[in-house]
Amino acid sequence: MKTMLTAATLFATSFAAPAFASAEDYVLDASHSQILFSYDHLGYSTTWGMFSGFEGTISFDQEDPSASSVSVSFPVRSMFTGWEARFDHFMGEDFFGAGEDEMVTFTSTNIEVTGDDTAMITGDLTLNGITKSVVLDAKLNQTGMHPMAEKEWAGFDATTTLVRSDFEVGSFAPFVSDEVEVMISVEAMKAE
Known part of the structure; x- marks a missing residue:
């Protein structure tokens, strides 16, 4: 499950929009940035989880989006499952064995x-101490002046599919799906 999280954070780099001379730094709005993940549970249901409140930076070049970059990190223990016993199981030895300071990047x-x-967007995802290349299928939602914050803002969505066993958290596969679907949605504000 850990793999699903970090994929989310990377999509925040950008695409075509109004021209600027060079890349500008943006910081993620932690209150409006989420990573949702889902997996098949024994064929009976789709189970969901979320990471939220994470931080990261985007160097966004609207004139040449391919020159943009993104960097995100968050603690694996920030996972929200909606059920305390499931969270405890995910943090235990069957899955992450996550210490208090283990990060996803x-x-x-x-x-x-x-x-x-x-x-x-291709990037290096580190989860459970293992780094793998991950590709995010990303979309720039919009850029412009945020009507309440009165700052330049940008919003992005992205999706990817991660394979749990690639990060050595594949317990109970294939009964619990090894593939995890990831949906990411972030907002970012121009840095001061």
């Missing part, structure tokens, strides 16, 4: 612009 390595507002 994502750092982009390449951005391939695929349309006016879409891109494939």
